[in-house]
Amino acid sequence: MEREELFRKISVENDKKMVLLVLDGLGGLPVKGKTELETAQTPNLDLLASESELGLSYPIAPGITPGSGPAHLSLFGYDPLKYEIGRGILEALGVGITVSKRDLAVRGNFATLENGLITDRRAGRISTEKNREITAYLNSKIKKIEDVEIKLTSGEEHRFVLLLSGDGLSDQLSDADPEAVGVPIAYARAKEDGAAKTVRIINLFIDRLTKELASFHPANTCLLRGYAQYPAIPSLKELFKLKTAAIAVYPMYKGLAQLVGMDILETGRTIEEQLDTLKKHYEEYDFFFVHIKKTDSYGEDGNLAGKVSVIEAFDRWLPAILELLPDVLVVTGDHSTPALLKAHSWHPNPVLLKSAYQRQGVEPAGKFSEKTCAQGILGNFKAMDVLPLMMANALKFKKYGA
Amino acid sequence: MEREELFRKISVENDKKMVLLVLDGLGGLPVKGKTELETAQTPNLDLLASESELGLSYPIAPGITPGSGPAHLSLFGYDPLKYEIGRGILEALGVGITVSKRDLAVRGNFATLENGLITDRRAGRISTEKNREITAYLNSKIKKIEDVEIKLTSGEEHRFVLLLSGDGLSDQLSDADPEAVGVPIAYARAKEDGAAKTVRIINLFIDRLTKELASFHPANTCLLRGYAQYPAIPSLKELFKLKTAAIAVYPMYKGLAQLVGMDILETGRTIEEQLDTLKKHYEEYDFFFVHIKKTDSYGEDGNLAGKVSVIEAFDRWLPAILELLPDVLVVTGDHSTPALLKAHSWHPNPVLLKSAYQRQGVEPAGKFSEKTCAQGILGNFKAMDVLPLMMANALKFKKYGA
Numbered sequence: 001m002e003r004e005e006l007f008r009k010i011s012v013e014n015d016k017k018m019v020l021l022v023l024d025g026l027g028g029l030p031v032k033g034k035t036e037l038e039t040a041q042t043p044n045l046d047l048l049a050s051e052s053e054l055g056l057s058y059p060i061a062p063g064i065t066p067g068s069g070p071a072h073l074s075l076f077g078y079d080p081l082k083y084e085i086g087r088g089i090l091e092a093l094g095v096g097i098t099v100s101k102r103d104l105a106v107r108g109n110f111a112t113l114e115n116g117l118i119t120d121r122r123a124g125r126i127s128t129e130k131n132r133e134i135t136a137y138l139n140s141k142i143k144k145i146e147d148v149e150i151k152l153t154s155g156e157e158h159r160f161v162l163l164l165s166g167d168g169l170s171d172q173l174s175d176a177d178p179e180a181v182g183v184p185i186a187y188a189r190a191k192e193d194g195a196a197k198t199v200r201i202i203n204l205f206i207d208r209l210t211k212e213l214a215s216f217h218p219a220n221t222c223l224l225r226g227y228a229q230y231p232a233i234p235s236l237k238e239l240f241k242l243k244t245a246a247i248a249v250y251p252m253y254k255g256l257a258q259l260v261g262m263d264i265l266e267t268g269r270t271i272e273e274q275l276d277t278l279k280k281h282y283e284e285y286d287f288f289f290v291h292i293k294k295t296d297s298y299g300e301d302g303n304l305a306g307k308v309s310v311i312e313a314f315d316r317w318l319p320a321i322l323e324l325l326p327d328v329l330v331v332t333g334d335h336s337t338p339a340l341l342k343a344h345s346w347h348p349n350p351v352l353l354k355s356a357y358q359r360q361g362v363e364p365a366g367k368f369s370e371k372t373c374a375q376g377i378l379g380n381f382k383a384m385d386v387l388p389l390m391m392a393n394a395l396k397f398k399k400y401g402a
Numbered sequence: 403m404e405r406e407e408l409f410r411k412i413s414v415e416n417d418k419k420m421v422l423l424v425l426d427g428l429g430g431l432p433v434k435g436k437t438e439l440e441t442a443q444t445p446n447l448d449l450l451a452s453e454s455e456l457g458l459s460y461p462i463a464p465g466i467t468p469g470s471g472p473a474h475l476s477l478f479g480y481d482p483l484k485y486e487i488g489r490g491i492l493e494a495l496g497v498g499i500t501v502s503k504r505d506l507a508v509r510g511n512f513a514t515l516e517n518g519l520i521t522d523r524r525a526g527r528i529s530t531e532k533n534r535e536i537t538a539y540l541n542s543k544i545k546k547i548e549d550v551e552i553k554l555t556s557g558e559e560h561r562f563v564l565l566l567s568g569d570g571l572s573d574q575l576s577d578a579d580p581e582a583v584g585v586p587i588a589y590a591r592a593k594e595d596g597a598a599k600t601v602r603i604i605n606l607f608i609d610r611l612t613k614e615l616a617s618f619h620p621a622n623t624c625l626l627r628g629y630a631q632y633p634a635i636p637s638l639k640e641l642f643k644l645k646t647a648a649i650a651v652y653p654m655y656k657g658l659a660q661l662v663g664m665d666i667l668e669t670g671r672t673i674e675e676q677l678d679t680l681k682k683h684y685e686e687y688d689f690f691f692v693h694i695k696k697t698d699s700y701g702e703d704g705n706l707a708g709k710v711s712v713i714e715a716f717d718r719w720l721p722a723i724l725e726l727l728p729d730v731l732v733v734t735g736d737h738s739t740p741a742l743l744k745a746h747s748w749h750p751n752p753v754l755l756k757s758a759y760q761r762q763g764v765e766p767a768g769k770f771s772e773k774t775c776a777q778g779i780l781g782n783f784k785a786m787d788v789l790p791l792m793m794a795n796a797l798k799f800k801k802y803g804a
Binding site: 006360388397 | 431467482745
């Protein structure tokens with residue numbers, strides 16, 4: 001039996017509440033002997049850790065550094081190597097576009113065309129402001145090609161996302177990007193028969209855009225690549241019979257949550273506002289995904305003190321979460337972003353799981369850190385087992401087999 | 403290479419002896435700070451633990467609570483999600499019926515038919531004694547339908563198991579159970595072409611039984627469901643070249659052992675008698691599965707003290723097993739049955755493995771418990787790897803690859 005078939009079979013509904021608190025990029029590496037978690041003053045997390053099951057979870061597998069997409073899929077209980085989220089979709093989610101099953105998302109660059117040749121693949125990196133102006137103009141001019149709706153969304157500088165909405169679209173076509181300068185526009189070509197319509201639309205779009213932008217030099221044409229359709233992921237409702245909600249600030253994480261069927265709750269930009277949102281909607285759902293971004297941002301900047309300060313801010317808000325008395329609470333990261341590396345890393349995530357049905361480790365952890373998690377009773381496991389463990393602890397899984 | 407293909411390829415025969423001692427439902431959860439194992443006075447187990455490799459094993463996967471069927475398959479080295487044991491087969495094993503490859507096992511209820519409608523799906527829960535009487539009568543009246551032999555075995559109250567023996571039987575038919583009252587008999591229907599014969603036999607059987615029981619109101623018809631054929635599991639002999647024997651008291655565990663090709667040794671109902679059986683047959687086999695049931699029974703009852711007392715009784719008999727000097731000894735459970743939960747649970751099994759080729763942990767465990775096993779040198783692993791580890795420690799696996 002497949003893993004997901006098993007979940008469908010054994011999951012049951014009850015009124016127990018589960019909260020998954022994800023501090024993005026939480027795990028770290030020692031700088032002057034101490035990781036970010038070890039440096040942070042976290043009296044509340046430390047007390048909780050001494051009363052919880054601890055472990056370390058691999059986002060994908062030992063040695064594999066994940067992007068945010070697979071890392072979150074894994075935390076949501078999916079095998080991250082089974083479902084691939086196309087780059088165009090992630091890009092669309094990142095700029096806050098709602099993507100549906102009829103859509104094809106495509107990454108685009110504005111580019112420069114002179115005498116029939118591409119002379120700059122980034123249109124001189126035009127300003128984001130200029131990009132917005134051009135994009136608004138194009139959206140007013142090109143609304144539909146055949147029966148397919150067309151929508152452009154600005155990204156930073158020369159980047160945009162093109163969203164096609166219609167029936168019979170395919171992602172099986174070649175990039176419309178010559179990947180070189182001094183050559184003509186590279187039109188898309190079909191990789192399989194079913195892609196003919198999409199190829200036609202894409203190439204008509206390039207010509208229409210190029211015509212509309214005739215006077216917009218240096219941004220007078222475009223390159224398109226990374227076609228991606230909405231991934232066919234079964235929802236958390238289908239797999240686990242859960243009513244789920246996401247409380248996230250950044251578009252990509254809201255988008256990832258939406259891909260697995262979570263409701264996206266309106267919230268503010270601070271941890272405090274996120275917790276208010278959790279309290280406000282606490283009765284409406286079985287499962288909450290709360291995403292805190294700044295740990296990762298500071299990690300990427302190599303700013304250990306900044307990352308520590310976000311962990312400490314989170315720690316101050318932890319008691320307010322505990323007051324809700326969730327039946328199962330997990331505090332973890334989606335991946336590690338050690339300030340030392342200024343990047344995502346392959347190191348497993350510290351995991352803390354609190355429930356009424358937990359075992360105790362050899363001695364109370366005393367501290368929530370990579371080290372104490374390595375000694376924890378959960379051992380090393382895969383992050384895709386976090387949600388099944390939460391389900392079990394919430395008594396939402398029945399027995400498999402007699 | 404598939405896991406089982408690997409085992410077939412690398413397993414070799416030698417005269418080393420392996421003993422797998424399974425205390426059913428052994429793992430627990432803390433009540434007033436201590437699990438069942440932590441509460442029990444187990445000087446012999448504790449001494450053995452300090453000289454053994456320890457670990458925690460997942461019966462299926464993190465978060466998954468297993469029934470006895472998959473939990474034992476896993477301990478016998480099989481992937482429990484690869485082989486499913488149908489409910490009818492388990493029911494048959496549970497009442498001590500020997501099932502073979504030509505058989506189809508079906509769960510039955512006696513039910514009440516009035517004016518052509520089912521009015522009670524359990525025939526007023528007739529007594530087990532009455533059930534035995536009816537079943538004996540039916541066995542004397544219905545011995546064969548076409549070329550298929552018919553055998554009924556009483557269960558508790560209104561339940562029975564129907565065993566069909568013949569060629570060309572299938573389990574691909576719908577339940578002959580309306581799952582409602584006030585409706586007529588629901589005859590079986592084929593789910594695939596090959597099931598036509600079985601459907602005919604089942605429906606003829608229902609009519610014959612209903613006719614024979616005309617004067618037996620309220621038990622004057624039956625409902626049938628959970629058709630199951632003997633699962634096509636390769637034997638331990640085929641996979642591991644082992645001569646294996648089971649020393650179990652309860653029918654289901656004897657049955658599960660039989661499914662993987664073990665000889666079932668006659669034994670008494672006490673641990674003492676089980677150990678006498680082990681001693682008596684010690685020279686005849688390479689591998690013994692000794693199953694002790696009562697730890698699970700007390701766990702299911704929520705009787706922590708009862709479960710503790712069985713663990714302590716086992717501990718007193720442990721030295722007699724050690725005197726046999728088995729080359730590889732494992733003490734574990736098939737799953738956890740914490741008295742706290744009064745049910746099987748998802749928590750991994752404490753595992754103790756003693757052999758001449760073992761590594762030492764950081765420090766002697768001092769105690770055999772969930773905690774010390776969590777710190778053990780075997781770490782967290784899948785229960786289906788227990789038998790391969792035993793094989794390796796018995797030098798019954800040769801090198802894979804040059």
